[in-house]
Amino acid sequence: MPIDYLPILILVIVALLFAALALLVPALLGPRKPTAIKFSTYESGKIPFGTTGRRFPVKYYLTAVLFILFDIEVIFLYPWAVVFKALKLFGLIEMGVFVLILLVGYFYVWRKGALEWD
């Protein structure tokens, strides 16, 4: 029932308000003594060089793509698990086929070295 979610909506509002308050109120209370050194980017005490807008390892993208793939599998499992007892063997076989196809992909990814981090 939608009414069940009303408390959650109220909590969302309260939580957001609280987070905003926690971040904004101390801004009025603290002292302000800005200096150039204090506000420079921290890089172990050295003068920062270069930018952060550089290329970073493709591994991270790969992990993200793999995550999307397998997370969808997991999400499909949720409704299946809830009605599993009604489906019995049929559900087991159907989901078995689905997971097996994904396992082929998992195995492939493993053998191709996409899960290595070095």
Add this chain to the structure above:
Amino acid sequence: MNISSLNLTAIAPQIIIIITALVVLLAELFTGRKSLLAYLSLLGIIVAAIASWYIWNGTEQRLFAVPMFQTMAVADGYSLFLNLVFLVTAALSVLASINYLVRERINHGEYYALLLLATGGMMLMGSATDLMTVFLALEILSISLYVLAGFNRADLKSGESALKYFLLGAFASGFLLYGIALIYGATGTTNLAAIVDFLKGTGPMRGTYLFIGLGLLLVGFSFKIALVPFHMWTPDVYEGAPTSVTAFMSVGAKAAGFAALGRLLLYAFPTLLGDWVWALAVLSVLTMTLGNLTALAQTNVKRMLAYSSIAHAGYILIGLIAANEAGMAGVLFYLLAYAFMNVGAFAVVIAVGREGEPNLELSDYAGLGSRQPLLAAAMAVFMFSLAGVPPLAGFFGKLYIFSAAVQAGFVALAIIGVLNSVVSAFFYLRVIVYMYMQKPIVEARPVLAPPLALAIALAVLGTIGLGLLPTPFLTLAQQSIAMLFGA
């Protein structure tokens, strides 16, 4: 609910192809000899063909429609005939790929797995009886093809091809999905049979949503089968992709698009015939004319074939527009003929090419008649057939389609089609002129690897065979479309 209610035997050819793809993918991890994978793929294709044949013969009368997956798909004559088209295309492409991949240094086993997955998607398109299945099949097919188009990673053109195909393909999928959503909104179902019932119930339905939905659906399919003015991606994609992939997708993806479109328009939306037929007629005329005129200006054979494939989509569309049994049978016949002649033509392009494919220009074909007479003869057969010269397969395909159009009263359309064939003869015959009447610039004889030679030989055989003995195949096509027209 139990397993037998899904009726998996009816979907067996598709399952066999997909399983083969997975096995190939796994085998790739353990074997260094990638040609083994090609033969494994061929085995799967042959088994799938046998399974299709078995299902075809399995029922007494040919009027069988075995629904499976709770009416999400069906195994009827239409889908089984199309299975034949797709399997022929896949088999010829695999044969043509084996040595090509080695030459281009892209010999990875994933190629065959992707090709088989795409084939599975195509076959599913032919048997889909639910808009969701159509979409699903289309995505299986398209995503595999996006990757295949960019398979030559080191080649910039291949990358460009993949990216263009992906972006426009995704765009087209968006149109399609939006169309499906609107049709669902108008009719309350995505199932084709249920849509038929709904349209019967409402009589001549004039819902705005339905029209917009159908329009978007047509736009989506037009992208996929490259109808003018939704064809912009085609030449670049076909030119940039590895040639074996171009061969496969120029036939397979197109045939799959026509398969789904044919079932949709003739089975689910015949009541709206008066509305979509004119839109398609305009598209058809534009497609034929623009495809042929642009092909005239090409000096690159691969690009020329790309434009020619656009033009052929226009011809095939005439069969759909005729919307009668003769037209649809013509479409199926044409698709089969096109599979042989177009894949064959690309196979010759592969044979003439060298590593990196620098020699795809017309001038590279100069004197091929003296350098490699058999290859030149094969190319001549394909060119004649594509131009529609009797007694080759392409001629009968056009004959059936144009006569069906005349039957249905689209005389002007048929005339435009014939005129276009005449125009197209110019650039097809130009290749032959170069091969036989020009002095060779290079003396090198193209080397024919056995599998490639086999692919070309089979394609020649098919092209000539369909031309000399068209009747059994036409009968087969006529039997297979009975379902569409509710006979």
Add this chain to the structure above:
Amino acid sequence: MGRKTIFFSNLREAGKPEQTETGKLMDWIANLLIPLIKSLILVIGLLVGFAYMTWAERKLCARFQLRYGPNRAGPFGLLQPVADAFKAIFKEEAIFGQVHSKVIYVIAPGISLAAALLAFAVVPVGPTINSFQVFGFQVPDISLHLAADVNIGVLYLFAIAGLGTYGIVLGGWSSNNKYSLLGALRTTAQLISYELPMGLAIVSVLLLSESLSLVKIVEKQAVLPFVVLQPVAALIYLICGLAETNRSPFDLPETENELVSGFATEYGGIKFAVFFMAEYINMIVVSAVTATLFLGGWQWPAFLADLHPLIAVGLFFVKTAFVLFLFVWIRASLPRVRYDKLMKFCWKFLFPLALVNLAVTAVVVALLPG
């Protein structure tokens, strides 16, 4: 009566007899005011929990390492969190570094905190306290949780847990600092990777509970907590819980010695404290969910839970505290793992293990009659 009123009264149970004006007013109070009060209690409760969690952790860690821990502010250092809070609030408020986007930099900790606070909404704390009389005044039924009977509770938890990542990633990116960016990237990869086995572990529980509602899951455990039936899933969930909350030994997003606090390098004062808060509240949530999914929540052991609702609530808190103690214990005992090993462990061990566990559970459930 405005349209909103109609909307809300339509949401209420259909088929109720026509109500008087005061009855409608009472409904309004029931629908809005009570959740509001509960929300406030929840938020304040979690904050107090956070504050004393930091104290408990420092105290426990100190004892593990044969030190005293905080013992100056108040008896046993109990006022230490208060002192820390005042320190954070009165710190200089500034934006350090040349940030990419001031707005994102400022709201990033807020996102983390809000997400952490939201997760607790569906956790069942205890049974409904039946209507009773105080000084002749009839107190109505009080259900102790905010919205625990939401029928997609587990999915909600999963979704909110995913939201917290945004705070860290946006904070790390907007800081325009190399350490922060690396920390943010590592966090993303780590959090999304560990979500997979975590999700699979929960699916194993769902196979037994047949419901996504956490209340139903708790009720199913009245006889036997799921940790007995699903020890592997419980272990996987706990490990992933450690990783999801960036806790030691999986605290790579904020490694002090190589990334200088990672995503939080450029954060100071209250903003840093808010990130800190989010992390600890997440920890409390994970512990509470572990108690709910695997340790029987407030229901088990039933003979104790049935005595009085408050005892049931006490059971729930004891279990949560136990899991929290495990968190601290693990932190004090185990060294940090290397990043490649962390990812390998997840993808090559936990994920297949969770799948196998799920498969075994499914087969057993399918074959067992009834």
